[in-house]
Amino acid sequence: MSRVKLERVVKHYGNVVALRELDLEIQEGEFLTLLGPSGCGKTTTLRLVAGFIEPTQGTIYLGNDDVTYVPPQKREIGMVFQDYALFPHMTIEDNIGFGLKERRVGREEIRHRVGELLDLIHLPGVQDRYPAELSGGQAQRVAVARAVAYAPRVLLMDEPLGALDLKLREAMQIELRRIQQELKITTVYVTHDQGEAMNMSDRIVVMNLGLIEQTGSAEDIYNNPRTKFVADFIGSINFLPAKIVGDDGEWSVAETVGAKVKVPKSGASSSSGEVAIALRPERLELVVNGGDGMNVVPGTISNKIFNGNLMRVFVDVGAREPVVIELPPADVHGETGDSVSVGWAPQNGQVLME
Amino acid sequence: MKARWDLILIPSFVLSFMLMAASQIIFLRASFYKDLGLGRQGEDIVFTNYGRFFTDEFYLDVLWLTIQVSFLAMLFTLVFGFPVAYMIARLRSRWAMILLAGIVISTFITIVIKVFGIYIMFSASGIVNQTLMGLGILDRPWTVIGNDAGVVVGLMHFTLGFGVLVLYSVVQTIPRSLEEAAQIHGSSRWRVWARVIVPLSLPGVTVSALMIFNMCMGAFTSAALLGGGRVFTLPVLIQRVVIMEVKYSMGGTLAAVLLISVLLINLLSIYLMTRMRKQRLVIT
Numbered sequence: 001m002s003r004v005k006l007e008r009v010v011k012h013y014g015n016v017v018a019l020r021e022l023d024l025e026i027q028e029g030e031f032l033t034l035l036g037p038s039g040c041g042k043t044t045t046l047r048l049v050a051g052f053i054e055p056t057q058g059t060i061y062l063g064n065d066d067v068t069y070v071p072p073q074k075r076e077i078g079m080v081f082q083d084y085a086l087f088p089h090m091t092i093e094d095n096i097g098f099g100l101k102e103r104r105v106g107r108e109e110i111r112h113r114v115g116e117l118l119d120l121i122h123l124p125g126v127q128d129r130y131p132a133e134l135s136g137g138q139a140q141r142v143a144v145a146r147a148v149a150y151a152p153r154v155l156l157m158d159e160p161l162g163a164l165d166l167k168l169r170e171a172m173q174i175e176l177r178r179i180q181q182e183l184k185i186t187t188v189y190v191t192h193d194q195g196e197a198m199n200m201s202d203r204i205v206v207m208n209l210g211l212i213e214q215t216g217s218a219e220d221i222y223n224n225p226r227t228k229f230v231a232d233f234i235g236s237i238n239f240l241p242a243k244i245v246g247d248d249g250e251w252s253v254a255e256t257v258g259a260k261v262k263v264p265k266s267g268a269s270s271s272s273g274e275v276a277i278a279l280r281p282e283r284l285e286l287v288v289n290g291g292d293g294m295n296v297v298p299g300t301i302s303n304k305i306f307n308g309n310l311m312r313v314f315v316d317v318g319a320r321e322p323v324v325i326e327l328p329p330a331d332v333h334g335e336t337g338d339s340v341s342v343g344w345a346p347q348n349g350q351v352l353m354e
Numbered sequence: 355m356k357a358r359w360d361l362i363l364i365p366s367f368v369l370s371f372m373l374m375a376a377s378q379i380i381f382l383r384a385s386f387y388k389d390l391g392l393g394r395q396g397e398d399i400v401f402t403n404y405g406r407f408f409t410d411e412f413y414l415d416v417l418w419l420t421i422q423v424s425f426l427a428m429l430f431t432l433v434f435g436f437p438v439a440y441m442i443a444r445l446r447s448r449w450a451m452i453l454l455a456g457i458v459i460s461t462f463i464t465i466v467i468k469v470f471g472i473y474i475m476f477s478a479s480g481i482v483n484q485t486l487m488g489l490g491i492l493d494r495p496w497t498v499i500g501n502d503a504g505v506v507v508g509l510m511h512f513t514l515g516f517g518v519l520v521l522y523s524v525v526q527t528i529p530r531s532l533e534e535a536a537q538i539h540g541s542s543r544w545r546v547w548a549r550v551i552v553p554l555s556l557p558g559v560t561v562s563a564l565m566i567f568n569m570c571m572g573a574f575t576s577a578a579l580l581g582g583g584r585v586f587t588l589p590v591l592i593q594r595v596v597i598m599e600v601k602y603s604m605g606g607t608l609a610a611v612l613l614i615s616v617l618l619i620n621l622l623s624i625y626l627m628t629r630m631r632k633q634r635l636v637i638t
Contacts (some may be wrong), residue, residue, distance in 0.1 A: 004434045050538055085535035089553050098549075102540030146539065158536075 003028050004049060004154055004186060009058030011044050011081045011210075018044040020210040022058070026154075026188060031180050033189045033197040036207035037233070042190045045207075046156055049188060051075050073102075078147030078185075079156040083138045084164065086131035092118075092142055094128040099150045117145040120179060137168045144176065148183055155180070155187045161196065166339040171197045194234050198222070206230050231278045238284070238323045239276040240297070242351070251346055257318040262346040265318055265336035274354040279344060281326040286313065286334065287343035299323065301338050315342050378613075383615035385606030393600040401606035417611065421619075422586040423502060423577075424570035427509035431517040431566050432559065434510075440551075444530065454522070461515030468511050470577045473499060500582030508576030513566045520565065524558030525551075560627055564620055571616050588612045 001279055004026040010021040019041045026032045034042035047053050048060060051072035060068045067075055078099070086095050094101075096117055097110040103112070103312040118124045121141040140160055147155055160176070161169045177200045180187050191197055197204050198218040206213045206221060206229075214221055214230045225231035228239065242256035242263075251262035252270070256277055268275050287296055299317035314322040323342055334340050385403055388396035407413045442453050460468075475482050478495035486492040498504035530552060536546045581590060588592040588608055596605035 050534075052534060052537075072534075073540050073542055075538075077538055079535070079538045081531045081535060083529060083531055085529065085531035087532060087535070087550060098536070099539035102545065146535075150540070 003061075003063060004188065005061040005296065006045070007059045007061070009045075009048060009055045009060065011041075011048065011053070012056045019048075019055075020123065022210075022212065024205065024212065024215075026186060028186055029184045031177070031187045031189065031200060031202045033191060033201040033204045034207055035191060035194060035204050035233070036213075037192055037198040039209075040207040041142075041210040042192075042207050043158060044210075046158055046188060046190045049154070050077055050079055050156055056180055063205050076150075076153045077156060078150070078152035078154070080140070080143045080147050080158065080160045082159045084131070084143045084160075086139055086143055086146070088131055090130075091127065092129050092131070092134070095131065095142060096145045096149050098146055099152075105150075105152055117149055119306060120182065121145050122175075136164050137172060140164065140172060141175065144179060144267055148179070148185060151183075151185075153186070155185045157187065157189045159191055160189075161193075169196070170199075176200065180242060187270060206233060208233075224330075225278065225350070225352070228276060228278070228354070231350070231352060236281055236324065238279045238281065238321075239315070239352075240279065240319055240323070241354075242275050242277050243273075244271060244275060244351070247313075250349070252351070254351065257297055259295075259297045261297070263348065263349050263351045264347055266349040266351055268353050271353065275351050276354055278350045278352050279323070279348065281312070281324045282310075283344055283348040284323065284325040285343045286315075286332065287341040288333065293345070295346055296341045296343045297323075298339065298341050301340055304332065315340060317342060370534050376453065381438040381606045382610050383606070383611050385604075386513060387603050389601040389603045391600075393602060395603055400431055403603050404611075406604075407611060413608075416586050416588055416591050417615065419502070419585075420571060420589075420612075421615070423505045423509060423587060424567050426506045427570045428563055428567040430506070430510055431513045432518060432521070432563055435514055435517035435521050436525075436555075436559070439518045439571050440525050442518070443525035454519070457515045457518050461519070465512050465575045466579070471574050472507065472580065476504075485539055499580055500584045502585055504580040504582070505577050505585050505587065508580035509570045509573055512573055512576045513569050516569070517562060517566050521555075521559065524555050524562060527558065528554045557627070557631075564623055568616055568620070571612065 004024075006024045007024050009019055009022040011017075011022075013237070022041070022045060027196070034045055036042050044053070048055055051067065051070060054069060058068070059066055062075060062077075071180075087098065090098070093111070093114050096114045097105075100110045100113060114127060115124075118126065119191050121144060123138055123141055123145075126134070126138070126142075131142070134142065143160070157176075161172050164172060167335060180200075189200065201218060203215065204218055204221055205215045208229050214226045216224075216302055221230060222234050225234065225237075231239075233236045240256045242254040242261075244252055245255045245260070246253040246261075247264070254261055254263050254275070261277070263277060285294075287294065297317045299315040299322075301313060302316045302322050303314040305312040305314075306329065310326045311332045313325045313327065313332055313334075315325060318321045325342065355409070384395065386399045386401070388398070388400050390396055442450050445453070474480055476498050477483070478497055483495040483497065485494065487495065500509050525587055532550050532554070533546050536550045537543075541549060545590075572589055574593060577585070577587045578590045578593065581587070584593070592605050592608045592612070595601050595608060
């Protein structure tokens with residue numbers, strides 16, 4: 001178990017910059033997720049830690065050791081691959097014991113340890129089967145067992161649940177998190193699925209175009225996104241184009257789609273240029289009359305979609321896209337075409353730079 | 355009613371079958387008659403040709419030599435071809451396509467032209483010998499033309515491109531992530547080969563090896579040209595017996611022996627493979 005540290009790491013592929021300048025530290029025992037769209041540099045970062053590629057610049061530490069140019073087999077890392085990468089010609093026992101055998105552990109001890117690991121992943125008794133005889137979820141659990149068999153310093157996971165169907169994926173998220181916490185192993189997880197990241201991680205690193213956009217807990221990132229990219233990538237969100245026009249003491253005052261609204265003070269709210277007010281759909285309301293102390297923007301209902309536990313109401317307020325509001329179906333009054341007002345408490349609107 | 359498009363296959367099947375089977379049957383049938391000289395054959399069915407083949411040391415030596423050179427050419431094709439195939443299969447850039455295209459094109463160039471290239475380069479007055487002698491490394495010309503080594507080189511020339519293509523497709527079936535998985539879990543490059551690449555490619559390599567071996571056993575042009583009329587493999591001898599000596603029956607006998615020995619060697623290999631697979635020494 002060990003801390004991982006990347007210091008000013010840059011990676012170029014020919015003329016393509018995969019990582020601009022990455023500084024990242026993963027604490028001992030922490031479950032850290034690299035989250036971002038494809039091409040954001042998350043997989044490059046993982047492969048740098050694994051040692052499959054070398055950085056163009058910068059240093060990578062495992063614990064206190066500089067491993068920047070140490071080959072993968074000498075890094076004492078475990079890794080779970082997207083396609084499981086189980087060895088088809090070996091039994092489950094030989095697969096899980098692979099790393100132990102490379103470390104010259106004796107046969108009896110391997111046998112014993114594999115038994116323990118199969119208990120850990122709740123899959124006892126499959127020692128003599130072959131990977132082709134397992135289901136996707138079972139194969140993935142075996143891949144995890146193989147990766148942690150020799151108590152590696154760090155566990156890396158590269159979109160390990162991408163090939164599974166939705167239900168199984170959710171069950172596996174809980175399973176992986178349980179295994180990680182039981183072993184207290186430092187884990188770096190890569191995914192493009194924000195739900196997955198939020199369900200499992202101690203800390204999330206949102207990446208875009210080879211840079212870290214924001215680092216923080218799931219709650220932190222959801223409630224206080226620092227950039228439009230992060231706000232947009234995590235959960236769904238509305239953006240209203242706005243301009244800061246004043247200050248009334250407690251709040252900044254912004255003008256958006258023809259209305260004056262109060263917004264929390266922040267770095268962006270002292271800007272004089274174009275900004276955006278970010279609004280989560282579940283923190284918006286349909287206001288019937290007045291709405292004391294709330295920001296209110298008039299509009300027309302353009303569409304309603306029933307989603308079971310909630311109703312999504314699309315309100316055209318004159319911005320480029322309709323504002324989406326999520327409400328319990330019983331709270332929705334009004335039909336498509338009706339004039340309504342969209343309201344929110346000032347602290348629920350966040351000003352972000354355009 | 356649905357159109358039975360598969361019926362279209364029948365004429366081509368009949369035609370191929372006739373061409374393949376008819377010529378083989380005529381040849382094999384001829385092997386049971388006695389050569390009377392000048393292309394004439396006797397009327398009674400006899401086994402004297404086969405008797406002669408299996409009692410005359412000359413013929414047995416020819417069969418044994420054919421198997422030897424074919425085996426060596428197969429072995430060297432695998433040894434030289436596999437690393438090339440592996441490298442191309444693991445290239446990420448468009449060089450992979452360029453290299454493959456180069457190999458395909460050179461494979462389709464007729465063997466006569468390719469062999470004459472070797473002929474010119476390795477002849478006593480060719481560039482290789484002139485250079486080596488000029489540098490004082492050799493004091494007299496060394497040549498591959500007209501000896502067994504030359505035939506092996508010629509056969510390899512014939513099979514190498516094809517071998518690389520087949521082995522390339524074998525390597526491609528092994529996901530790169532398996533190599534990475536082995537590496538990250540502690541295998542050195544060497545161990546990755548021993549524990550992952552070799553066992554996973556073994557079935558495909560065995561099939562490739564048989565294909566290459568079969569090609570060599572039946573190869574006439576490269577063996578004839580680089581043998582220089584002095585090395586007799588079975589195909590070369592068949593040509594000589596049929597065209598120069600006009601002994602159709604003996605030619606038929608030699609062809610039958612070639613066919614059956616190739617068949618036996620293949621069946622034996624498949625039998626051994628199946629047995630190894632049953633013992634889980636090789637993956638299925």
